[in-house]
Amino acid sequence: MTAALDFYFDFSSPYGYFAATRIDALAARHGRETVWHPILLGIVFKQTGQQPLPAIPIKGTYALRDIERSARWFGVPYRHPSRFPVSGTAASRAYYWLESSDAAAAKRYALAVYHAYFAEDRDISSPEVAADIAAGCGVTRDAALAGIASAPVKDRLRVEVESAIARGVFGSPYIVADGEPFWGSDRLDQLDRWLATGGW
Amino acid sequence: MTAALDFYFDFSSPYGYFAATRIDALAARHGRETVWHPILLGIVFKQTGQQPLPAIPIKGTYALRDIERSARWFGVPYRHPSRFPVSGTAASRAYYWLESSDAAAAKRYALAVYHAYFAEDRDISSPEVAADIAAGCGVTRDAALAGIASAPVKDRLRVEVESAIARGVFGSPYIVADGEPFWGSDRLDQLDRWLATGGW
Numbered sequence: 504m505t506a507a508l509d510f511y512f513d514f515s516s517p518y519g520y521f522a523a524t525r526i527d528a529l530a531a532r533h534g535r536e537t538v539w540h541p542i543l544l545g546i547v548f549k550q551t552g553q554q555p556l557p558a559i560p561i562k563g564t565y566a567l568r569d570i571e572r573s574a575r576w577f578g579v580p581y582r583h584p585s586r587f588p589v590s591g592t593a594a595s596r597a598y599y600w601l602e603s604s605d606a607a608a609a610k611r612y613a614l615a616v617y618h619a620y621f622a623e624d625r626d627i628s629s630p631e632v633a634a635d636i637a638a639g640c641g642v643t644r645d646a647a648l649a650g651i652a653s654a655p656v657k658d659r660l661r662v663e664v665e666s667a668i669a670r671g672v673f674g675s676p677y678i679v680a681d682g683e684p685f686w687g688s689d690r691l692d693q694l695d696r697w698l699a700t701g702g703w
Numbered sequence: 704m705t706a707a708l709d710f711y712f713d714f715s716s717p718y719g720y721f722a723a724t725r726i727d728a729l730a731a732r733h734g735r736e737t738v739w740h741p742i743l744l745g746i747v748f749k750q751t752g753q754q755p756l757p758a759i760p761i762k763g764t765y766a767l768r769d770i771e772r773s774a775r776w777f778g779v780p781y782r783h784p785s786r787f788p789v790s791g792t793a794a795s796r797a798y799y800w801l802e803s804s805d806a807a808a809a810k811r812y813a814l815a816v817y818h819a820y821f822a823e824d825r826d827i828s829s830p831e832v833a834a835d836i837a838a839g840c841g842v843t844r845d846a847a848l849a850g851i852a853s854a855p856v857k858d859r860l861r862v863e864v865e866s867a868i869a870r871g872v873f874g875s876p877y878i879v880a881d882g883e884p885f886w887g888s889d890r891l892d893q894l895d896r897w898l899a900t901g902g903w
Contacts, residue, residue, distance in 0.1 A: 550760065550761065551759060551760045551761050551762055552759070552760065553759070553762070559751060559752070559753070560750065560751045560752065561750065561751050561871055561873045562751055562753070562873045562874070564871065565871065565873065565884060565886060568884070569886070569890075572893065572903075573893070575903050576893055576896075576903070671761055671764065671765065673761045673762045673765065674762070684765060684768070686765060686769070687889070689887070689889035689890070690769075690889070692892075693772065693773070693776055696776075703772075703775050703776070
């Protein structure tokens with residue numbers, strides 16, 4: 504067992520969703536743990552001058568097609584959300600609130616949020632919806648709402664986003680293994696071999 | 704045997720280089736032919752507001768690392784060019800000039816241009832260098848230079864770029880198989896399965 508992998512993702516990122524369904528099993532094959540870091544791409548993009556995919560002419564049209572095809576490739580349910588992208592602030596705060604007491608529950612929560620958004624078209628940007636989803640992960644809805652609104656949790660998310668930017672994270676998913684960065688669900692194959700071989 | 708695959712690429716695109724070393728063998732496994740289309744991403748990017756990778760903050764730094772790692776992943780020689788990107792106009796014209804008499808020689812030429820640029824750091828934007836490389840593909844250097852400068856060849860490249868844009872091509876490599884578009888050397892795995900299964 505060596506260092507954990509850092510897995511950065513945004514709750515509005517389809518490719519982050521695909522990676523989230525695979526990353527822990529991939530890491531476990533190599534005896535590795537993971538630490539999940541929901542971040543806010545909207546803030547990250549301001550640093551790099553990037554735009555959300557749908558806003559980019561021509562490429563955005565392709566991206567929607569690639570996302571739906573890749574969902575089938577990864578074998579995960581997908582229905583493109585009626586609002587896309589949306590803010591991941593409430594869900595990310597709920598994630599860090601849960602993680603402070605139970606990291607495994609927080610991961611289950613993240614997967615549930617992704618499913619709610621990308622398979623059920625629920626508006627995960629709403630604190631109420633974010634709290635409803637948390638209520639399926641062993642906490643009460645009211646406790647989750649209070650957690651989302653608490654100052655330490657807000658600070659935690661802010662620090663996570665700033666740390667990610669400082670580390671060079673510019674997209675989702677973004678995985679760092681032993682100092683080596685991998686961007687995109689289409690780099691999971693390289694990550695897998697990197698962990699198996701120690702790099703090349 | 705059904706319709707040929709269309710393979711669009713720019714001679715300054717490392718991911719186009721990686722795909723060029725694989726696409727014909729991949730297509731042949733499924734009984735398919737390919738038609739290669741060198742294009743000019745500089746013109747394409749004006750349509751979509753995109754920038755060359757090195758110009759993008761943070762993401763550009765990652766891209767250089769990903770390119771060198773991916774070259775080793777694909778098992779192809781790579782030395783990042785001292786000038787990058789450069790114009791593919793001369794080499795693209797030489798490609799279409801060659802292709803008008805010998806499509807197989809044109810493909811060998813394209814692979815030789817990629818090797819010259821990405822493994823030997825030669826300035827493929829120079830018509831003289833583009834012609835020197837053609838001289839290794841069964842034609843004379845002087846004939847290649849005349850071909851590069853000829854009006855029909857210039858028109859052909861212009862039409863190819865315009866047709867690519869009209870078709871929605873926004874990057875390199877970009878492959879169209881039975882109407883389905885695949886962008887990036889990291890979509891060759893999906894393309895392979897698409898050809899095997901007829902889509903999903």
